[in-house]
Amino acid sequence: MPKDGGIGASTKRREDIRFLTGRGVYTDDLNLHGQTFAVFCRSTVAHGKIVSINTAATEAMPGVLAVFTGQDFKDVGGNPAGWLINSRDGTPMREPKRPVLAHGKVRHVGDAYAAVIAETYAQAKDAAEQLAADTVIDELPAIVDMKAAVADPSNRVHDEIPDNLCFDWGWIEDNRAAVDEVFKTAPHVTTLELVNNRLVPNAMEPRASIGEYFPGTGDYKLTTTSQNPHLTRLLIAAFVMGIPENKLQVVAPDVGGGFGSKIYHYGEEAVVLAAAKKLKRPVRWTAERSESFLSDAHGRDHVTKIELACEKDGTFLAFRTETLANVGAYLSNFSTATPTFLHGTLMAGPYKVPKVYVNVKTVFTNTAPVDAYRGAGRPEATFSLERVIDKMCRELGLDQFEVRRKNFITPDMYPYTTPVGLVYDTGNYHATLDKALEMTDLAGFEARAAEAKARGKLRGLGLSTWIEACGIAPSNLVGVLGSRVGLYDAATVRVNATGNISVMTGAHSHGQGHETVFAQIVAEKLGVDATSVEIVHGDTAKIPFGMGSYGSRSLAVCGSAIDRAMGKIIAKGKKIAAHMLEAAEGDIEFKDGTFSVAGTDKAKTFGEIAFSAYVPHNYPLETLEPGLEETAFYDPGNFTYPAGAYLCEVEVDPDTGKVQVVAFHCADDFGNIMNPMIVEGQVHGGVGQGIGQALCENTTYDENGQLTSASFMDYAMPRADDVPFYNVDYSCQTPCTHNPLGVKGCGEAGAIGSPPAVVNAVIDALHRGGYDHVTHIDMPVSPARVWAAMQKH
Amino acid sequence: MYNFDFVKPSTLDEAVAALGGEDAQPLSGGQTLLPSMKQRLNAPGVLVSLTGIAALKGVSMEGRLLVIGGATPHAVVAAEVASAYPALAALAGGIGDPAVRNRGTIGGSLANNDPSACYPSAALGSGATIVTNNREIAADDFFTGMFETALEPGEIITAVKFPVPEKAAYAKFQQPASRFALTGAYVAKYGDGVRVAITGASEGGVFRWTEAEEALSRSFTAEALNGLSLPEDGMMGDLHGTPAYRAHLCAVMTRRAVTAAR
Numbered sequence A: 001m002p003k004d005g006g007i008g009a010s011t012k013r014r015e016d017i018r019f020l021t022g023r024g025v026y027t028d029d030l031n032l033h034g035q036t037f038a039v040f041c042r043s044t045v046a047h048g049k050i051v052s053i054n055t056a057a058t059e060a061m062p063g064v065l066a067v068f069t070g071q072d073f074k075d076v077g078g079n080p081a082g083w084l085i086n087s088r089d090g091t092p093m094r095e096p097k098r099p100v101l102a103h104g105k106v107r108h109v110g111d112a113y114a115a116v117i118a119e120t121y122a123q124a125k126d127a128a129e130q131l132a133a134d135t136v137i138d139e140l141p142a143i144v145d146m147k148a149a150v151a152d153p154s155n156r157v158h159d160e161i162p163d164n165l166c167f168d169w170g171w172i173e174d175n176r177a178a179v180d181e182v183f184k185t186a187p188h189v190t191t192l193e194l195v196n197n198r199l200v201p202n203a204m205e206p207r208a209s210i211g212e213y214f215p216g217t218g219d220y221k222l223t224t225t226s227q228n229p230h231l232t233r234l235l236i237a238a239f240v241m242g243i244p245e246n247k248l249q250v251v252a253p254d255v256g257g258g259f260g261s262k263i264y265h266y267g268e269e270a271v272v273l274a275a276a277k278k279l280k281r282p283v284r285w286t287a288e289r290s291e292s293f294l295s296d297a298h299g300r301d302h303v304t305k306i307e308l309a310c311e312k313d314g315t316f317l318a319f320r321t322e323t324l325a326n327v328g329a330y331l332s333n334f335s336t337a338t339p340t341f342l343h344g345t346l347m348a349g350p351y352k353v354p355k356v357y358v359n360v361k362t363v364f365t366n367t368a369p370v371d372a373y374r375g376a377g378r379p380e381a382t383f384s385l386e387r388v389i390d391k392m393c394r395e396l397g398l399d400q401f402e403v404r405r406k407n408f409i410t411p412d413m414y415p416y417t418t419p420v421g422l423v424y425d426t427g428n429y430h431a432t433l434d435k436a437l438e439m440t441d442l443a444g445f446e447a448r449a450a451e452a453k454a455r456g457k458l459r460g461l462g463l464s465t466w467i468e469a470c471g472i473a474p475s476n477l478v479g480v481l482g483s484r485v486g487l488y489d490a491a492t493v494r495v496n497a498t499g500n501i502s503v504m505t506g507a508h509s510h511g512q513g514h515e516t517v518f519a520q521i522v523a524e525k526l527g528v529d530a531t532s533v534e535i536v537h538g539d540t541a542k543i544p545f546g547m548g549s550y551g552s553r554s555l556a557v558c559g560s561a562i563d564r565a566m567g568k569i570i571a572k573g574k575k576i577a578a579h580m581l582e583a584a585e586g587d588i589e590f591k592d593g594t595f596s597v598a599g600t601d602k603a604k605t606f607g608e609i610a611f612s613a614y615v616p617h618n619y620p621l622e623t624l625e626p627g628l629e630e631t632a633f634y635d636p637g638n639f640t641y642p643a644g645a646y647l648c649e650v651e652v653d654p655d656t657g658k659v660q661v662v663a664f665h666c667a668d669d670f671g672n673i674m675n676p677m678i679v680e681g682q683v684h685g686g687v688g689q690g691i692g693q694a695l696c697e698n699t700t701y702d703e704n705g706q707l708t709s710a711s712f713m714d715y716a717m718p719r720a721d722d723v724p725f726y727n728v729d730y731s732c733q734t735p736c737t738h739n740p741l742g743v744k745g746c747g748e749a750g751a752i753g754s755p756p757a758v759v760n761a762v763i764d765a766l767h768r769g770g771y772d773h774v775t776h777i778d779m780p781v782s783p784a785r786v787w788a789a790m791q792k793h
Numbered sequence B: 001m002y003n004f005d006f007v008k009p010s011t012l013d014e015a016v017a018a019l020g021g022e023d024a025q026p027l028s029g030g031q032t033l034l035p036s037m038k039q040r041l042n043a044p045g046v047l048v049s050l051t052g053i054a055a056l057k058g059v060s061m062e063g064r065l066l067v068i069g070g071a072t073p074h075a076v077v078a079a080e081v082a083s084a085y086p087a088l089a090a091l092a093g094g095i096g097d098p099a100v101r102n103r104g105t106i107g108g109s110l111a112n113n114d115p116s117a118c119y120p121s122a123a124l125g126s127g128a129t130i131v132t133n134n135r136e137i138a139a140d141d142f143f144t145g146m147f148e149t150a151l152e153p154g155e156i157i158t159a160v161k162f163p164v165p166e167k168a169a170y171a172k173f174q175q176p177a178s179r180f181a182l183t184g185a186y187v188a189k190y191g192d193g194v195r196v197a198i199t200g201a202s203e204g205g206v207f208r209w210t211e212a213e214e215a216l217s218r219s220f221t222a223e224a225l226n227g228l229s230l231p232e233d234g235m236m237g238d239l240h241g242t243p244a245y246r247a248h249l250c251a252v253m254t255r256r257a258v259t260a261a262r
């Protein structure tokens, strides 16, 4: 019987009522008394020297209140990278200072070098146009191609970095020689060069920020589109502007999607705060869609050579990869972690491969900064692995399912230490593969392919058996790996006097459904009705210091903090009950919202305990404090390791090269499931984004560094008719062994596991159609690329 | 967007007069013009709306000619010519999304002559006549190059007259992002021959593929096109397709249109 409430119920999302009826409150919806408007001047060249910015004419324009240039911020700034990565030779990464507004040089098209604040948006827009006309920028040759960037020391994105390299990272460097040795003697080696295409996140809501300053108290308030208001506050306070943390409130109200792009602190946030202080009026900015394309942190953009050494029977001996990872013009906050510790550490996949070596060279180019985007590093690892395994199976004529089974870590091997530094706590990869095959009706595939052929279509089947590390992250471990922050989270559970409950969480919901799921968990554990539970998030003035939402961490880390805080509430409630019932604390039991004395009918309801806590008339104050509010910080003991098997069926139109995904089966292991409907939604969204990456989305810069896919006219987002009806299963469950809810996280899974399944299916379709010279097609596998690949006989 | 003046006349004469003013430009559905104004790429001083002029709207038959008012939205064409000229209705129904189809108009589309737009291929493929406020222009003379037409400044498309063919179809291969035609072929069979117009392919904009027309006039079958191909010289190349790919698609889409024609 499906439950209709509590843990495991497909409770409908309570937040959707306001979202779907237009009552959400997003940053741009706020209108403040006396507000002013900021418009940014952005570079139209990829690389240039700022010769002069003449502000005189602009300042004289109607409505103009202030003009800011890079000069105004040259002594502040330094928006930092959150992870310090060392190169193979032990030297620390090169960390050019990231300014609030560019000064000296502009380094990518869209790089903001000035801002104009005016009474109206139209006035600010006109003034910014004037300022751009009064600005002289000498264009320099653009550095776009990564291979050229590292080869040519004469042309530099940052003058102090001769080879445009941020770092040259080896993982694990000590294993390099041993891995090379395996390749020398391996019976078979498969090599594949591939591109993991750059993506523009394209959240539905563009970035927006409002700065306020209160002269009476000296307090600042930033309302902004953030996935993690505390992190933003910390960055602004400690690194960028030096505003004391306790003088800065950061609020992220309803946020319309982020996918990673709203984790980071951006210069626009600092500008609206500085301008608000100067003008003593609110200053607002909302990105236009073109600005989003040009200046949001992009995702992916790896060029990789991967090699697989194996026995002739497909037993893996080693993986070796060489990757060039684009960071763009500046280091965005997570940009150094994404291609390294979110990528290299996953390069063993779900396989008991004995040896792995990963080399990543991270390269500065005159393009928008690149950072974590749904999956972040793990899609890149999974794509490389699952594509090269597929290629190896074809080269050796081996069954792709048997090869996976032969190499999977088996359930008796946990905890399993991989050669790339992780310890998988639990899993069952055979189970998810078997499940996916059952869902697929493998036996019927040949008939489906024959039927497609009769319609002139080539049908193919592609597999991806993926794993990720999420529930980011154990602070101890990431500290060793170079993180400059901890990645615990926090929750406060406040039981109000009238018995209803406010839960303040460090997680931030920008579409995920936390308000529903967290309330379900609290309702179940405290035995109260979910409607009496409110989830509060997104405001540093209300919530404890938490790290926000990304890396599929909300439930595993923030949810665990809520669980811990509830444990403290129950413990405190028992104390109060013992006092009220005149019993020993050890004799109090808590069940279904009732505190009772074991073996008696003496009991107090949750509401009675709450009321007593706030009306503590005869409390023994030495031993019992009034109130019923508890905070817990939870730092996970390990990552969580969701895994699964995805099977994709495509049909290729050989006349046009168009690929249609006709079936997609997902068998995932997310551990325990709190709300199946939301899990399915997350998988649908993730797989949709993965299909988008595999088939549609491409971010292209021309040789001058102009973004040629800078609008939806050229940047192809996946649409409803690009995706099939998904077939999603999460019944294979190996609960996480180290968090109290036994959950693993499901937010990124679909985006991680799906791209190789799609591309493998296309290659399969082409081989079945006789185009067996096609060994690989880079994403997006667009009609034009498929057709071109088919031509090369 | 820059400031501009807006007038919405109710007669053609008023519109023509208003367009005589400095920096004036007609506004029809605004689906092309307004986005370019929002991006400050276009800055007319006066917008003269055509959608308040009843005479420019609607669909009628004049003998064997289907007449569509210049300011008739795509959605109206899709709905109202479905039985009179199904291929044209299907083309109109495949443009953009419902919002675009409810605003965007045939006159705006033809005047704009986007090299990837759908309607120009229907007009050229049907041998239509473009009627303006002061003359009639044969489709063969109307499309003069990418985003170029025979229209004089201030000249308004008031109607388009389509001879209804025996059979026709439009086969559109969508550009993955914009969903305009990456390449599209419009094929129409008349008593005196077959016309084939290709959009989305040539750097010169919409054009007639005369070899295909000759072959199809002899035998209106997909097989009649076997061996025919267009050179890649002069084809557009961009993110979504090389000139060679587009040349290939011309033949594929023409075959598909022939097969689908009814």
Ligand SMILES: Cc1cc2nc3c(=O)[nH]c(=O)nc-3n(C[C@H](O)[C@H](O)[C@H](O)COP(=O)(O)OP(=O)(O)OC[C@H]3O[C@@H](n4cnc5c(N)ncnc54)[C@H](O)[C@@H]3O)c2cc1C
Residues within 6 Å of the ligand: B025, B026, B027, B028, B029, B030, B031, B032, B033, B034, B050, B070, B071, B094, B095, B096, B097, B100, B103, B104, B105, B106, B107, B108, B109, B111, B112, B114, B116, B117, B118, B119, B151, B155, B156, B157, B158, B178, B179, B180, B181
């Ligand atoms: C999201 C989107 C998707 C689209 N998809 C497609 C597609 O798949 N296929 C396709 O073909 N098109 C597509 N379009 C374009 C659409 O069909 C437009 O409606 C059309 O190109 C212009 O028509 P309009 O009435 O909106 O013209 P407007 O934007 O009002 O005007 C366009 C130009 O024509 C001039 N003009 C307008 N009317 C007249 C007239 N009667 N006489 C003289 N000049 C005139 C204007 O001055 C302007 O220069 C799409 C547009 C959008 C926004």
